[in-house]
Amino acid sequence: MRHNFKKIEPKWQEKWEQTGVFKAVDYSDKPKFYGLVEFPYPSGAGMHVGHIKAYSSIEVVARKRRMEGYNVLFPIGFDAYGLPTENYAIKTKTHPRIITDRNIEKFSNQLKKVGFSFDWDRVVDTTQEDFYRWTQWIFLKMFDKGLVYRDKAWVNYCPSCKVVLSNEDSQGGKCDICHSDVVQKSKDVWYLRITQYADKLLEGLEQVDYPENIKQQQINWIGKSTGAFVDFSVKGIEDKLEIYTTRPDTLFGVTFMVIAPEHPLIDKYRDMVANMDEIEAYRAECNKKTEFERTQLVKDKTGVKIDGLTAINPVNGKEIPIFIADYVMMGYGTGAIMAVPGHDQRDYDFAKTFGIDIIEVIKGGNIEECAYTGDGQMVNSEYLNGYDNKKDSIARMIEELEKLGIGRAGVQYKMKDWAFNRQRYWGEPIPIVHCEYCGDVGVPYEELPLRLPDMEDFEPGQGGESPLARIDSFVACKCPKCGRDAKRETDTMPQWAGSSWYYLRYIDPHNDKCLADMDKLEYWMPVDWYNGGMEHVTRHMIYSRFWHHFLYDIGVVNTPEPYAKRSAQGLILGPDGDKMSKSKGNVIDPLDIVSEFGADTLRTYVLFMGDYGVATPWNDSSMKGCKRFLERVAALTDMLTEEEHSKSFETKIHMTIKKVSGDIENMKFNTAIATLMALLNEIYNVGSINKEDLGIFLKLMAPFAPHLAEEMWEAIGGEGMISTAQWPSYDEAKTVEATIEIGVQVNGKVKATITIPRDCDKETAIKLALEEFRVQKAIGDKTIRKEIYVPNKIVNIVAK
RNA sequence: GCAGUUGUGGCGGAAUUGGCAUACGCGCUAGACUAAGGAUCUAGUCCGGGCUUACUGGGUGCGGGUUCAAGUCCCGCCAACUGCACCA
Numbered sequence: 001m002r003h004n005f006k007k008i009e010p011k012w013q014e015k016w017e018q019t020g021v022f023k024a025v026d027y028s029d030k031p032k033f034y035g036l037v038e039f040p041y042p043s044g045a046g047m048h049v050g051h052i053k054a055y056s057s058i059e060v061v062a063r064k065r066r067m068e069g070y071n072v073l074f075p076i077g078f079d080a081y082g083l084p085t086e087n088y089a090i091k092t093k094t095h096p097r098i099i100t101d102r103n104i105e106k107f108s109n110q111l112k113k114v115g116f117s118f119d120w121d122r123v124v125d126t127t128q129e130d131f132y133r134w135t136q137w138i139f140l141k142m143f144d145k146g147l148v149y150r151d152k153a154w155v156n157y158c159p160s161c162k163v164v165l166s167n168e169d170s171q172g173g174k175c176d177i178c179h180s181d182v183v184q185k186s187k188d189v190w191y192l193r194i195t196q197y198a199d200k201l202l203e204g205l206e207q208v209d210y211p212e213n214i215k216q217q218q219i220n221w222i223g224k225s226t227g228a229f230v231d232f233s234v235k236g237i238e239d240k241l242e243i244y245t246t247r248p249d250t251l252f253g254v255t256f257m258v259i260a261p262e263h264p265l266i267d268k269y270r271d272m273v274a275n276m277d278e279i280e281a282y283r284a285e286c287n288k289k290t291e292f293e294r295t296q297l298v299k300d301k302t303g304v305k306i307d308g309l310t311a312i313n314p315v316n317g318k319e320i321p322i323f324i325a326d327y328v329m330m331g332y333g334t335g336a337i338m339a340v341p342g343h344d345q346r347d348y349d350f351a352k353t354f355g356i357d358i359i360e361v362i363k364g365g366n367i368e369e370c371a372y373t374g375d376g377q378m379v380n381s382e383y384l385n386g387y388d389n390k391k392d393s394i395a396r397m398i399e400e401l402e403k404l405g406i407g408r409a410g411v412q413y414k415m416k417d418w419a420f421n422r423q424r425y426w427g428e429p430i431p432i433v434h435c436e437y438c439g440d441v442g443v444p445y446e447e448l449p450l451r452l453p454d455m456e457d458f459e460p461g462q463g464g465e466s467p468l469a470r471i472d473s474f475v476a477c478k479c480p481k482c483g484r485d486a487k488r489e490t491d492t493m494p495q496w497a498g499s500s501w502y503y504l505r506y507i508d509p510h511n512d513k514c515l516a517d518m519d520k521l522e523y524w525m526p527v528d529w530y531n532g533g534m535e536h537v538t539r540h541m542i543y544s545r546f547w548h549h550f551l552y553d554i555g556v557v558n559t560p561e562p563y564a565k566r567s568a569q570g571l572i573l574g575p576d577g578d579k580m581s582k583s584k585g586n587v588i589d590p591l592d593i594v595s596e597f598g599a600d601t602l603r604t605y606v607l608f609m610g611d612y613g614v615a616t617p618w619n620d621s622s623m624k625g626c627k628r629f630l631e632r633v634a635a636l637t638d639m640l641t642e643e644e645h646s647k648s649f650e651t652k653i654h655m656t657i658k659k660v661s662g663d664i665e666n667m668k669f670n671t672a673i674a675t676l677m678a679l680l681n682e683i684y685n686v687g688s689i690n691k692e693d694l695g696i697f698l699k700l701m702a703p704f705a706p707h708l709a710e711e712m713w714e715a716i717g718g719e720g721m722i723s724t725a726q727w728p729s730y731d732e733a734k735t736v737e738a739t740i741e742i743g744v745q746v747n748g749k750v751k752a753t754i755t756i757p758r759d760c761d762k763e764t765a766i767k768l769a770l771e772e773f774r775v776q777k778a779i780g781d782k783t784i785r786k787e788i789y790v791p792n793k794i795v796n797i798v799a800k
Numbered sequence: 801g802c803a804g805u806u807g808u809g810g811c812g813g814a815a816u817u818g819g820c821a822u823a824c825g826c827g828c829u830a831g832a833c834u835a836a837g838g839a840u841c842u843a844g845u846c847c848g849g850g851c852u853u854a855c856u857g858g859g860u861g862c863g864g865g866u867u868c869a870a871g872u873c874c875c876g877c878c879a880a881c882u883g884c885a886c887c888a
Contacts, residue, residue, distance in 0.1 A: 212804075212805095213803090213804050213805065213882085213883085216803060216804055216883090217803085217804080217882095217883060217884080219803090220802085220803065220804090220883075220884055220885095221883090221884075223884085223887070225887075225888090227888085243888075244887095244888065245888060246887090246888065247888080258888090301886085325886090326886085327886040327888095328886080328887095328888075329886080329887075329888090331887095332887050332888075333887070333888060334888095336888090337887095337888045338888080339888085340888095344888075345801085345886095346886055346888085347888085349886095350886095412887080412888090414884085414885095414887060534882075534883080537883085538883080538884090608812095608824085608825070609812065609813090609825090610812055610813060611812095611813075614805095614806085614813095615881085615882095616812065616813085617811090617812075619811080619812065619825095619826070621811095621825095621826050621827070622811085622812065622825060622826045622827095623826095624826085625824095625825050625826055626825080628825095628840095629824095629825085631840095659816090662816095670812090670813070670814085670824080670825095671813095671814065671815095671823085671824080673824080673825090674813090674814075674823065674824035674825075675823090675824080676824095677823095677824055677825075678823075678824065681824090741820080742819090742820075743819075743820030744820085745819085745820085745868085745869070747868080747869095748867095748868065748869050749869095750820050752820095752854095753820065773854065774854075774855090777855095785868090786868060787868095788819095788868050788869080790819060790869095793819045793820095794819040794820075794869080795819095796819080796868050796869060797868090798868050798869095
């Protein structure tokens with residue numbers, strides 16, 4: 001047979017669709033497997049090779065599971081709300097609904113051409129009413145439970161996209177979508193209290209099977225620290241200046257305080273401040289700096305001493321100056337710090353610049369030169385003297401602070417509450433009504449979905465308000481509580497909303513009573529294996545874990561954690577080794593590969609190209625090598641024999657089954673394919689193969705190259721489709737040859753190889769080793785001191 | 801700076817977890833078949849020396865160590881990648 005992919009690929013794709021072999025069955029008696037991939041954003045550019053790689057892993061596992069007798073749920077959908085579509089819609093003056101539908105159709109066709117075994121009956125689209133109805137429902141539930149609040153706040157604002165961004169979406173001070181500089185702007189912001197779930201999100205990590213680096217990233221993102229809040233009094237005023245510190249043990253070393261430039265204390269007592277002009281000038285300078293510049297100036301500490309306000313160190317009564325400096329952020333802790341220059345490098349740099357006292361309170365370093373951040377015994381600290389610093393002093397100090405009523409133990413998180421509203425058209429309307437008398441009132445559940453109104457002109461408003469604000473008929477409404485005239489909220493939800501729970505909807509995609517039926521959830525959840533990109537580890541995954549924990553708490557899902565296991569693929573780089581990008585012109589279009597070399601070639605290559613988790617450059621020649629492999633496989637139908645296989649070939653078959661099966665489970669797809677290639681080479685060496693063995697080979701290959709496997713399976717008269725055939729099993733005893741080759745070392749250097757019966761005794765092995773000419777030569781007239789034999793591994797002769 | 805990961809042929813990468821380093825693929829070299837080869841097949845390919853099929857030296861980023869035996873374990877460097885970052 002020739003590898004006629006142009007004929008066989010459409011043929012089998014059609015058969016799979018007609019027979020519905022990939023449809024998941026609710027409540028089947030078989031064991032279940034829920035494999036999930038991150039659903040795509042249906043951009044106009046169509047699919048990227050990165051999508052192929054991201055989906056191929058679970059695709060292979062799902063196909064293997066079906067052959068192993070599992071009832072498999074392997075769904076796909078579209079995360080279709082979002083800015084790129086909206087911006088494109090504005091640019092082309094086409095409604096985003098039209099663009100979205102067009103893109104989804106394009107994506108669906110492309111996905112089908114690659115032969116992914118998705119269950120197409122369960123497709124979800126986050127922009128459809130019957131989906132976003134439940135996104136709004138979850139929001140309202142959170143609102144009811146007090147997890148939603150509105151606040152005026154300085155927010156990250158992208159002047160180009162004209163939207164408020166979450167911290168996650170503005171990392172490094174750049175807009176995640178258009179990469180322009182983010183500015184701070186005062187806005188009405190809807191927040192979700194994700195911080196209330198910080199501890200649950202941390203604890204949940206102990207129950208799931210995520211790679212260590214992913215867990216670590218999430219832990220860092222949540223950024224929990226334990227320490228203490230301490231009140232410093234300020235001379236002449238009532239208000240206390242509250243600080244947060246992780247090092248209450250160093251309180252006696254505090255020689256000054258620093259507060260954030262925008263700290264409210266300054267304005268409240270501006271009459272007492274002698275150098276307000278200087279402070280205002282410094283503030284103006286800070287505002288000009290971009291986030292990037294602020295992080296660049298790590299060494300040269302800048303700041304201004306506040307003339308007229310003096311703080312008092314609560315543990316020893318010493319008067320200490322207060323500064324403002326931009327290295328203290330309003331957004332973390334209390335926006336004020338106690339500075340311990342002896343034991344914190346930033347404080348040290350600052351103290352040196354401004355000539356402030358530096359006191360040693362922990363022995364072990366030389367504070368003449370730099371801050372000592374290590375551990376040691378406490379000194380100059382009255383009742384703490386002699387204690388070990390962290391271990392004992394922290395507890396002792398907190399005890400003291402609590403006794404005096406000037407401090408308390410506390411925790412802080414780097415993670416902030418989730419800014420949840422966008423002033424954009426293409427998103428889920430936030431189902432809230434503003435009533436003059438009742439305040440913010442949730443839209444009644446029975447009125448959901450709150451439909452996104454149709455609109456001709458969906459450009460963002462100039463003042464940064466939502467386009468929906470221009471539709472009077474949408475804004476005007478009655479208060480659901482008191483019935484008086486009220487106004488609707490006009491902001492929409494961020495793109496992360498729909499993706500925070502989409503995996504639940506696959507389980508029951510058409511349910512109009514609830515987001516998913518509990519019995520079905522009980523059957524399918526949790527997701528057994530979720531694959532996606534590293535870039536979603538700290539945002540999408542944390543958001544969706546948060547939502548899931550919430551849904552668990554209100555009793556609508558049956559597991560606290562949504563994803564039992566997570567893995568991540570590495571990028572496919574351009575042939576030049578750089579990240580693929582249109583501007584560099586190094587983008588590979590997967591559909592070009594499908595039409596020129598076939599989907600099976602593409603699928604096999606993206607998994608063969610390297611370690612699945614590591615970024616690997618695309619290589620055309622290497623890809624053609626996979627094509628050659630499939631052609632050589634196709635030719636096997638011309639090498640059929642009636643003869644029984646040899647003993648040694650039988651070993652190779654069993655070895656291959658074991659290796660391929662294990663490698664797929666461990667995501668070592670490259671070596672799984674390499675093993676199949678090696679077995680193919682062996683078949684060519686033998687020159688023929690019988691039907692039964694070829695069947696095994698095809699089954700092992702089927703998850704990678706399913707079209708060719710089906711075609712050949714049919715050609716050799718295999719029963720049914722290979723997609724539903726039984727995965728081959730192996731006999732452990734038959735995976736090893738009766739005789740094996742092992743190396744013989746003399747003083748640790750390999751000198752020869754010998755063939756020994758498997759599991760033979762030491763005596764025999766040593767005897768055979770010593771018969772070798774090269775071994776004898778290497779020993780020469782030296783005396784043998786030791787003979788080491790590790791069964792089936794190695795012989796080492798130690799001679800002196 | 802902190803956290804995590806990784807350094808192996810000309811290239812992508814293997815190595816059953818301490819036991820024959822370089823599997824598999826690409827590329828390259830030679831040959832075969834061809835009108836032709838950017839197709840296919842055969843052989844070779846870690847580097848060096850050598851009487852080029854029973855020979856020999858070196859070799860997994862660098863320097864030490866443990867061990868009969870180290871790509872793998874330990875200590876100290878160097879480099880790269882990813883994420884976070886004046887986080888108090």
